[in-house]
Amino acid sequence: MNVRLRLFAVMRTTLGRSHVELELPDGATVAQLRSKLAEDYPALSPLLPTCLFAINGNYARDEQTIPSDSEVACIPPVSGG
């Protein structure tokens, strides 16, 4: 499946893009997404260990599977307030 991943903050400015498209096996997990992202975009790799991911606006654990057609986002350490 094709996943459109939203990027924010340092991830967005590092790549100069607000989203990337990733090709993943159907039923892939967040962990697989994380690996694929590091592989396809090595510039993001050092930032990934502190990033979380969200599926359809909810934080998702690494073992969670990604439903097709979901909105997936990479969430670097937040700094609101």
Next chain:
Amino acid sequence: MNVRLRLFAVMRTTLGRSHVELELPDGATVAQLRSKLAEDYPALSPLLPTCLFAINGNYARDEQTIPSDSEVACIPPVSGG
């Protein structure tokens, strides 16, 4: 010496007066003032155990002596805020 004692809040409304004059021996303590007040104004007596006294705008302990010509005030439990 003659002491002019300022009254506030429940003490003031109980007596209907914002001050009283008390005749005390020179060098009298706050404890003596307290007794004299209860004696001269029995209506205040039940309220006195929870009252503090202030001399010239500072809280004063019972054993403290009252300088002549000082401003003395009876401070019932405060309830600001």
Next chain:
Amino acid sequence: MIELTEQPIDVGRVIQRVCRPTAGAVVVFLGVVREDGQTAKTAALEYECYRQMAEAELEKLQSEAASRWPGVSCAIVHRLGRVPAGETTVAIAVSAAHRDDAYSANRWLIDQLKVRVPIWKQEHLTDGTSRWLSQPPEGESR
């Protein structure tokens, strides 16, 4: 800034007084007249004070807060006279570099104010009766 006033409290002005280039956090406490008397509803609270001493005690609180939490700025305004239900009776604003100090100093100031500063309130109920209030037991306090 220390103020005892018969006028409604302008909260924006109180906050303005603690603004500093070094301040990253501001905590504000407002006491408000609640409508819940024990039997009838509260129509208003009426505050009286021993003015010189109240001002002096508030100044002491301000200095003590500045020693306990270096770098904080604070402003305390207390209303006097009759304050109708829904209006603000006291406003305490504290600014600090970081929020820990702003919260701690603010909470300390209102707690100390309520036990040390010679200000008293009388509750006027909607049934026409009145009573002097003293501080409720710990945990019940507003």
Next chain:
Amino acid sequence: MIELTEQPIDVGRVIQRVCRPTAGAVVVFLGVVREDGQTAKTAALEYECYRQMAEAELEKLQSEAASRWPGVSCAIVHRLGRVPAGETTVAIAVSAAHRDDAYSANRWLIDQLKVRVPIWKQEHLTDGTSRWLSQPPEGESR
């Protein structure tokens, strides 16, 4: 009331939103842009967010606060975009019958906001450089 806005925050309006006849205490937290960058001075902070998720997380915080501290009302407004030094970045107002709950819920809300809500800030310094900030270690936090 939950709001993410590009406009300056009107603190009076945020406070107004938590006024209730049962409220005796209101605690307000304001985050302000400090002028102290590490090397040069901070000229502004620039906030970006993942809007749908940030709004949803703020709504969750509001409901969770209402379950933990029954009877509290809260309002949270966060500024987005470029916020110059001295201006307010976030305002959290909490009203409660008594002050214990107002302080606790307010503090809990800002602490949670800073770790859970997808909002990010970039610091623009007066020397023209910029950097993304993440939350400083515990105790250092604003």
